[in-house]
Amino acid sequence: MLDALEVFTTVAVGLMVGVEFSVAFVVNPILTALPDDSDQLGRAHGGRMLGAVMPFWYIGSLVLTAVWAVAGRHRPGAGLVVVAGGLLILSVVMSILLLVPINNRSTSWTPGNRPADWKEQMNRWDRYHYVRVAVIVAAFALLVTALV
Template sequence: MVDVMTATIEILAVLLAGTLVGSEFAVAAFLHPIVGRLPAEGFQAARSDSARLLGRVMPFWYLTTLALMLVAVVIDPGPQRWFIGAGVGLMAVVVLLTVTMMVPVNNRIAAGEVSPPLVTRWDRLHWVRVALLGAVLVLLVVASA
């Protein structure tokens, strides 16, 4: 029974982390470049609206993924536990980066301050976050294999 529970938790962690990486990559690689080609007024409205909406939704996704990873590292007795633990540590870095550096910028953009330097700063930080999330996913997949 424990093996089924462990496998289920690990599968859920991989699924949540995978969809998180996919959505964050889609925002960075597709949504923001498309929005960037809009006229100034449309660009400002789209960036501000998306910052507000995603700023409300994404914290739950991040924290649920981190919680599942923590459960997986606690209940997994195997040697792959170290990969999951490294993923948890990296995910904690992602959450810390997000809360300390990205949320303040996102809040300013959501409030309507959509200046090019601010948007560029957020986009660069976002690509760093996408890369870190990709590494988290690789660690989880390796641990689950």
């Protein structure tokens, strides 16, 4: 049963990493290259869509990792799982304190009501997101290492 939990947790975190990596290095650069107001409209839509799903994914991944850490505390690699859990906690705290406030504002923006500094706010979100991606990639790498 623990083996299944380990695999399921690793897959869940890995998929989350893939989505967030894609947002950072594929989706947002594509949106930025689009003409006129398409960038801002696309980001607002993406923020609403992913903003509804990602909190459950982040918290779910953290809970799964915590269960793995407790259930597998006597197995090799348990320390790696604990550190991965700490990194996932950091990613949740970063999300709540840094990224979510910007995302919550930007989801309601339209070309007619967005603030003058909307691009600066999106650039700030991107910078925070790059750091968060690095944190969750490190957590994922630790989980994979603990798994093998």
